[in-house]
Amino acid sequence: MKILNIGSLNYDYVYSVKHIVKPGETASSLKMETFCGGKGLNQSVALARAGASVYHAGFIGEDGELLLDTCKKNQIEVSHIKKIQGRSGHTIIQVDNEGQNCILLYGGSNRFLTSQYVDEVLDSFDPGDWILLQNEVNLLSYIIDRAYEKGMNIALNPSPFDEAVRECDLSKITLFLLNEIEGEQITGLSNEQEILDAMIEQYPKARIVLTLGSKGVVYRDKEKECSHGIYRVRAVDTTAAGDTFTGYFLNSLLNDLPVEEALKLSSKASAIAVSRPGATVSIPYRKEVEEYQFDY
Template sequence: MKVINFGSLNLDYVYHVAHIVAPGETQDTADRTIFCGGKGLNQSIALAKAGVEVYHAGMVGEGGEALISMCEKEKVGIHYIWKIPGPCGHKIIQVDENGQNSILLYGGANQKFTKNYVDEVLADFSENDVVLVQNEINLVDYIIEAASKKRMKIIFNLSPYNQNLEKCDLAKVSLFLLNEVEAEQMTGRSDVEGMLQELKYRFPAAEVVLTLGEEGCIYQDASRTFHQESFHVPVKDTTAAGDTFTGYFIAAKVFGLDVREGLIIASKAAAIAVMREGAASSIPEKAEVLDMEL
């Protein structure tokens, strides 16, 4: 079973601040660091580090050589990464003294997908394979439709949540991964129980993983619900925690592990990531995750 990840490739400009900047405020920063990132890149690397055969489908612009090199270094398949004219996608990330972040996203090359490109990539995959997608790229609706026609298992991380998702046939999604903010935007409910009920009502056949930050996460399918507590560790930077969790949880599914075991492994991986600075660079190796006692 192979995984093809249609996802973003970003250069992350990270600024360390005393607190997240308020409207109208000007604040000095302690420093600036540039990392390779993007939800797509981070999740591909997490999958690869968890031992999955994963290929990345994405676009890079000027200055994107570092992003391709990062994928190659981490054993992510790069055959489907295209280099195109124009600027790379990038993020401006503020990280405060408590490790919390605020992110401004510029799409750049990530918004240059074409239907022909999607078709060309998917021609190499079959119904036994998995397609993973996030919402930092364009044509998400077409990717879901095209993958569904090939009867692939579709996994969707609904981040960031915006009006583009209204065009997507979400009934074709096999597994949703989302956080509390995204779940509230999607369902109109502010309570966790209500979110889960609404998601089950709308998508009765789908699996759902709802991440709750310090409160852990909840898995739900048609007949089961599991809660997994988070592992409390010193927090340095939460930027790639969700992507690390996503990659490791999907890996557990690919390898046929029990859902509860997958939740534990993914939560451990995310805990390690928040203790480190950066996005892709903070994602732990599989051996670190399996050996860590929390």
């Protein structure tokens, strides 16, 4: 069984600020750093550091050599990554004193996938293989339809949520990994239990992981529900927290770890990532997660 991630590869330009800049305000940053990131790359790195063998597919621009090197250094299979003319995707991220962030995304090369390219990539995978998707590349609906036709299992992190997600046939999704806001955007409901009930009613074959910020995370499928709280750390940068959780949880699922243990391991990994600056560089390795001792 193989894992494919068709996802974004971005440069993150991170500005440390005292507070998130308000409309009309001009403020000086305390420092600026550049990291490799993108939800796609972050999640592939998290999968790899959790112990998975992962294939990444996507486009980089002429400036994308460092993104490719990051994949290689993390033992991510890169034969499906293609370089095209123009600039790679990037984000401008503000991180305040509390570790909270706001993100402005420029799609760049991530938005130039073609149906022919998608078909060529999927030809290398078989029924029963897994594909992990986010919404930072184009052709999301087409990728879902083609992967479903092949009999692949589809894990979707519907972020950032926009019309492209609404155009997708979400009944084809095997595993949803989403937060409260995305849950509300899909169901129109704001209460966590109502979101889970509505998701199971609409997509009874799916597994759902709903992250709840400071309240932890809840797992739900047609037969069971369980939850896990958060590990409290001093937040430095929350940029890759959700992506770290996604990679660790999916790898745990593929290795038949009980859901309760998968939630625990993924929550620990995510907490460690929050305590560090940057995106891919903040994601911990499996051995570190297993040995890490929290203060309580």
